[in-house]
Amino acid sequence: MAPRTRRPQRRTEALSRERIVEAAVELLDAAGEGGLTFRALTERLATGPGAIYWHVANKGELLDAATDAVVAAALSLAPAEPAKPAGPAESAEPAESAGSSGPTEPAGSTEPAEPPDSPQDKIRAVAFGLFDAIEGHPWLPTQLALQLSRSPWGSVTPRIFESIGRQVRALGVPEGHWFTATSALVHYILGAAGQNAANTASARTFPPDVDRAEFLDAASKAWEELDPDDYPFIRAVAAEMREHDDREQFLAGIDLVLTGITALHLPSTQGGAPSSAT
Amino acid sequence: MAPRTRRPQRRTEALSRERIVEAAVELLDAAGEGGLTFRALTERLATGPGAIYWHVANKGELLDAATDAVVAAALSLAPAEPAKPAGPAESAEPAESAGSSGPTEPAGSTEPAEPPDSPQDKIRAVAFGLFDAIEGHPWLPTQLALQLSRSPWGSVTPRIFESIGRQVRALGVPEGHWFTATSALVHYILGAAGQNAANTASARTFPPDVDRAEFLDAASKAWEELDPDDYPFIRAVAAEMREHDDREQFLAGIDLVLTGITALHLPSTQGGAPSSAT
DNA sequence: ACCTGAACACCGTTCAAGT
């Protein structure tokens, strides 16, 4: 079986913006932020820099396109153009694991959980889609921050905002609070996923034989070594941090924000815990 | 009156790590991410690159130090060393406006508001300290993301975590939920402040005579021009976005997360809206 | 219309040499 050849020595199909972006994502995945250079790109694509500049204005635009492609795949939205039905990029996100409800346990809440396919569940699915995408592409949060500072109306933010916002609306939040509730969710998701990507990226700098558990152990040890006079709280939660599961933690935070939205903006429901509208 | 001379042509006091970091912050503030180069730094400090490398290992460490200094000032914590009592850096954050409760109105909530100096109020103060720092140093969020991916146990995250965590503890949250609640708050704050910094940085790229209102107008117009079939929700909130006040929005999000924490982790309180413990 | 590849300006970093 040889469904796709890796690193074509000589280019067979014509250069295209799509292929360049695909190669850029591969380089970023393989070697991180500094791995994407025009020289590495020309070598991988077997061309000269001029050819790349014919399809792409500059490096910033290339990074934006790579960021956008990965996020679009994670949100399961079509990336601007229909493209071929078969999955083209080898680094595209499957986003299938995000379809079901939660990771290990539903949450720390005592609530039994809403009906499947509730808006809450769909919000969790979108969040985990991004979470997983970032885990596979640790360079994403930084690039997202950079793109954000270049042009806040870039294509990535609207995509995320739209995905979450639709579910906020379905939740029954009154129109006057749509923006606030959606912003809170999006900000939490990006912040938390970014923090987690930092851990992932940092764990990669360790020798490969050191697994994630050992890394977390080392990290929490570093926290424990902080001056107890300056950092009493951190000392107190260092143990909790060592035992925590990233996905579970992420989900608990989402449920926390969802609870806040429900309690503040859906006073009709009794109790305040997240439950489906009606 | 000449309390401090700007851009000394010839260096009078000896070079120090502190002075280098100070100059780095100034360059970042003036010209953004790309403004900090070793050549600009040597010119400003009237030295050669070797002198800088004697005090600082490399550019990454310098960026980390600059980020740390600004965040530490924003949190009103001592930046590693006591330094002189008089404010040394001209770019240090005052963080005084964050001392009082809110910006324009307390919140969109119907609750009357907690007693001043409540944990909730202190959380808001810390959050606005960071919010203001980021507004003055739009390069901060990106550098924070970069530092995070270099070493998650860097000094900045613990600082923020500690400041928020203490108040979460004071809130009466049971110990088992400290980490979750604090993480949710920190992630929201960093995510929201980062988004806002993006707007600020982007507004700066406009000609100076275009004020922020016009910029927001242009931004929301860009959102309104998105394909209504792909982005129905965004179209619906574009108007809301144009009218929103950044600080008010930020505060509303914090109160939303606080409400979630109160409702989920302080079941003793009645109702679910944030109120002080006991 | 699309691609080539030498050339340019600029960057972070090093290091033998000074004081």
Added chain:
DNA sequence: ACCTGAACACCGTTCAAGT
């Protein structure tokens, strides 16, 4: 111990020239 500054390897980008 602290600083100098020429030199090095590498980067993003350009552009006259090809097909």
